[in-house]
Amino acid sequence: YARVLAAAEANDADQDLRRFLAEKVYAHTAAYDAAIASWFASQRGERFPAQITVPLSLGQSLRYGENPGQAAAFYVERPGEGLSALTQRGGKELSFNNLLDLEGALLATDPFSEQAACAIIKHTTPCGIGVGASAIEAYRKALACDPVSAFGSVISFTVDVDGEAAEAISSLFVECIVAPHFSDEAVEILGRKKNLRVLEGRARWSKGMLDLKRVRGGVLVQERSPSVLGDDQWKVVTKRGPTGEERADLLFAWRAVSSVKSNAIVLARGGATIGIGAGQMSRVDAAFLAVHKARAVGHDTQGAALGSDAFFPFRDSIDNAADAGVRAIVQPGGSVRDEEVIAAADEKDIAMVFTGQRLFRH
Template sequence: MPNELRRVERALLSVSDKTGLIDFARSLHRLGIALVSTGGTAKAIAEAGLPVSDVSDLTGFPEMMDGRVKTLHPKVHGGLLAIRSHPEHQASMLGHGIQPIDLLVVNLYPFEATVAAGKAYDDCIENIDIGGPAMIRAAAKNHHDVAVVVEPADYPSVLADLEAQKGATTLTLRRKLAQKAYARTAAYDAAISNWFANELGDTAPAFRALGGALAETMRYGENPHQWAAFYRTPENRPGVSTARQVQGKQLSYNNINDTDAAFECVAEFAPEASAACVIVKHANPCGVAAGGSLLEAYERALACDPVSAFGGIVALNRKLDAEAAKKIVEVFTEVIIAPDADEEAIAMIAAKKNLRLLLTGGLPDVRAPGLALRTVSGGFLAQSRDNAVVDDMELKVVTKRQPSERELADLRFAFRVAKHVKSNAIVYARDLATVGIGAGQMSRVDSSRIAAWKAAEAAKAAGVAESLAKGSVVASDAFFPFADGLLAAAEAGATAVIQPGGSMRDDEVIKAADEAGLAMVFTGHRHFRH
C-alpha cells in the first residue's frame, strides 16, 4: 500500500445534523468499517439495523453530566492522535488498550442556529459544543493518518475515495478535510466569541474573530485578475446572502456588492407606507422614489438618471407584480431584488434569461445593530452598522423660514437616501423622488454641482425645460463646512436644506441660508459612507 493511503478500520460518528447519516453509515458498514457512535447518532444508526458500538463501550465510562462528558477520554483522543508509524505511540496504544480511530465524522451542536432563533442565554450556552471541536482538532492535526468530516456535503467525496482505494483514504483528501475542519471550528468559535461580546456589550473585545461559510466561488473579483468568493455569516439578516435566485446567470462580485447596497437602501422605506424603488450603479443610488405602486416608484426613480440606470440594480420594497416587471425589463438591468414576486412577474422576467431575480422573503431591519468591517493593510476596521434613521431624529429648524409640510417630507426622504450615497453626498429630491444625486467627490461643493447638473440632464431626458432641481430640497450627508456648497444648491433651485450641522461655521452657513430665503434643518446625525 502506498505511503499516502490509510486504511479505515474504525469510524467514530457523532452528529447533530443527521442529513444523509444512515446512507453514509450503511456504505461504511458495507466497506467493512466498524462503527462507533454517541447518543442520538448511535440510536439512529442502530434503528437502521446497522451494527454500532457506543462510545461508552470504547471508553469504559458512561456519558455523564447531561452529555457534557462523553468523548473527552484518552481512548478517544489517543485513537485519533496516535501517529501510526511512531513506535512509542504504538506502544502506548497497546499498553492502554487504545484502538485507532481512522475516520471521524462530527458536526457540531447548532450554536449559530440557536442564537439566530433568539433562544435564551442558557439555551445558547448548552449548545456550545466542547467534545466535538476537541475531536475535530485532534483528527485534523493527525490528518496524515486520520480523515475528519465536519459536514454531510463531504460524504460523497469520502465514499468515492474509499471506494476507489478499496477502503483507504488518500493524503490529498485528508489534507483538504483537515483544512475545512480547522476553518469550521474557527468559524464556530468566532460565532461564540462574538455572541459573548454582544451579550456583554463589549464593542471592542481584545480579540475579534471572524468566520463564514462559503456560499459560492466567484468567477473573479472586482476586476478579472482578482479571485473572489462569497461567504455567509451567522447574522440572520434578509438580503443577498439569504435570497433565493429564481433565475439568471451567476452573480458576480460587483453584482453582490451593488445589490446589497440597493436592498439596504430600499429597506429604509416601510412597504406599508408606500411602494419604493432604488436603482443602484457602482454601489451608489442613481435613482430613488416612493409611489402608490411599484410601477410608479420605478418610473420616478428611473427619471432621476436614466443613463446611469442602464445595467444597474433594481431593488423593491414590495412583492414584484407584473405591471412593474414589464416596465423594468424594458431597460437593460443586471439584477432585480425584492421580498417576493408573483408568478406573472416571474414568467415575464424569465424571457430575459441573463437577468437575475432574487427573492429575499423580507426586508432587513434598518434599525437592527450589526457589525461593519473594512480591511486595511495589516488589519481591519470594525464598527457598528449605521442604523440611525431620520424618523427617529429630532429635527431642528435653524433658519428664519420654517419648511413647509411638503418640504419637510421631502427633506426626510432626501436624508434617508443620502445615508446610502458615498461621501461626499448631496441629494436633491422633490415629491418623494430623487431628482439629482452627487456622490463620492472630494469637495462637497463639487457634489452639489454634479447633483445639480444631473438634475438638469434628467430634465432634458424628460423633455422638461426647467431643471428638476427647481423647487426641490437638498440633503447633505455631513455638515457644510462653508456656505459655498449650500449656495450652489440654492442656485440650482433648492428651497430647503437638511444637514447634520456641527460645523465651526454653522452661523455663517445659517446666515447664507437666511439671505437666500432657504429653510434649513439640522439632524445632529452624520451619514458618512466611504
C-alpha cells in the same frame, strides 16, 4: 462522502485524504469555538473584545472578482441570512460586482421600508430613488432621475413586483432585480431576458453584526450605521421653517442621501430624487453636480429640497442652491461656520434644518 466511503471499503485512507478531513474538522471546531467566544463576550457587553474570530463558509465560487484576472468567491457569515437568504428565480449566476451592487441597492431602500420604494444603483451608489403608491410608480420616479445611468443597473424594491412593473422594467437593460416577492407573471416577463438575475426575499442585516473593512495589515471594525433619524429630532435653524410639503421632501432627501457616496448632495421633490451629486471631493462640487444632473434630464430645480450627508464648511453651496431655486435644506450641522451658513440661508429665504447626524459613506 463518496471519497470517504471508497477509502473505507478499500481500507486505504491515504495521507491526502487524512489531511483533507483534518482540515475540515479543525475548521468546523474553530467556527464552533469562535461562536462560543463571541457569546461569552456578548454576555459581558464587550463590543470589541481583545480578539475577534469571524467564521465564514464558502457560499459561492465566482467567475472573477471586481475585474477579470482577480479570483473571487462569496463567503457567508450566517447561512440563510443577509444576501444568502435571497432566492434566485432567474438569470445568470451572480457576479462579484452584482453582489456589491445588491448590497448598495438594499442599503438605498432600507430607509423606506414602510413605503413602496425603488432604488436604481450603479457602482453601489444610487442614480435614482423613488416612492409611490405601487412598485411601478416608485420605479418610474426612480428612473426619471437619471435614465442614462440606469443602463446596466441593479434595482431594489421594498414591495412585491407585479406584471405591470416587470413589463416596464423589461425595456431597460438591467443586471439584477431584488424584491420581497415577484408574481408568476412578473417572473415570466423578466425571464424573457435570460441574463437578468431575479432575486426574491428580504436580506436584512442580522442583529449585532459588525461592519468590517479590510485595510493593509488589519481590519477596521465598527457598528453598523444607525437608522436615519426621523424629523422629530430635527432643529429648525433659520428664520423660516419648512412648510409641510417642504418637510416631506426634506425627509425623503435625508433618507435618500444616506446611501449616496460622500461627499453627497441630493435634490428631491414629490417623493423622488431629481438630482444626485455623489462621491465628490468637495461639497460645493457635489451640489453643483446634483443641479447639473437634474437639469440635464429636464428636471426643474425650482422649489426642490436639498439633502447633504455632512455639514457645509462654507456658504458657497447655499448661494449656489438658492440660484438653482432650492427652497429647503437638511444637513447635520456642526461646522465652525454654521452661523455663516445659516445667515446665507436666511438671506435667500431658504428653510434649513439640522439633524445632528452625519451620514458619511466611503
